[in-house]
Amino acid sequence: MCRVCRHVKLLKPMDGGGFTWDSNKFSPFGTYSQLLTRNHCSICRLILSLDTVDGGHTLHPRLAQIDREIQGTQFHAQLLPSGEVMLGVEYGMTTVGALRLLTPDNLSDALRQPCPRLALGTLFLNIYNKRYPHLLEGDQRVDFGKIRSWLYECNGIHGELCNSLGNTQRYASEIPPILIDVQDNCLVQAASAEKYFTLSSVWGKVKISQTINANIQDHFQKSSMDPSQYPNTNTRRYDISPIPW
Ligand SMILES: [Zn+2]
Ligand SMILES: [Zn+2]
Incomplete structure (x- = not known):
């Protein structure tokens, strides 16, 4: 993580283990050019992927047109019906997307395509040393x-x-x-x-x-x-x- 992410502490530990977005800690987070200097940081890189085109090389033209006075990244908490919090991301007061923390519990809801689900299931197997058979079930069915x-x-x-x-x-x-x-x-x-x-x-x-x-x-x-x-x-x-x- 970059120095900004470590200082701002976007994530906070949860009681039962794991992390969630700390919705009390959301402060302005920098412009596109500032984010570019923090491209080595996994969170900043994800935020850049929401703002940019060309594989991260250009700020999205519509965002680039926004008054430079208000250009910059802001966050807001997005509460899902399950109680889970997603990190809503805005650039220049325009919503550009959200970041979601994937866990074995929300993976099958968050990802419908079986291939990435399988890949992450393997990752979870390595992290938690536990198998999650429900991740293999289901198809791309519309809910x-x-x-x-x-x-x-x-x-x-x-x-x-x-x-x-x-x-x-x-x-x-x-x-x-x-x-x-x-x-x-x-x-x-x-x-x-x-x-x-x-x-x-x-x-x-x-x-x-x-x-x-x-x-x-x-x-x-x-x-x-x-x-x-x-x-x-x-x-x-x-x-x-x-x-x-
Ligand atoms: Zn960062
Ligand atoms: Zn409507």
Whole structure:
């Protein structure tokens, strides 16, 4: 750890062993160029990974545009329903992400992909000298209960922010999105009034089917899209709902 991290003491020991983020100790933590001088520190390096593009060589252009007077890293505590605290990270008062301490107890919740989970399970085996068979269970399944709770939370708590159409130009005309019909396996022209899910997935390096100008018309034909060509998260949509999305 760098001198700043040792001095600020972001982590505090817990009663039953292990560490948690010390939410009483959050103080300003430095600008991008200051973080760069502490690139040897594992915590500062993680914070840099949230602020930067190009593998850490450039401050994200949107953050670079922020008034230099307020540029700098700040922290806030993010409390999960389980009581666990994550270290929320802001740069120039813009939330850029959060750091989470992985333990054998939260690993299967925090990481859905089996490969990194296995790797960390091996690491835990070395640290704690104990096996954690539950880390090997489960797949990349979508947690429908969680998605439902997001929808309820949005309807019930976010108020006008999410649920009022407002009187702005943004909603004056209908937006005609193109959705994927997961029953007919094709694209459909829809209206923004329809209910649909938006999923995002990391493209990564795997070759997956794309809709581009050259094939978009073909993809409007029924059964023109092969579900096996899409990431697991997207194909799981079959189980959620028959409506287009
Ligand atoms: Zn540090
Ligand atoms: Zn909302």
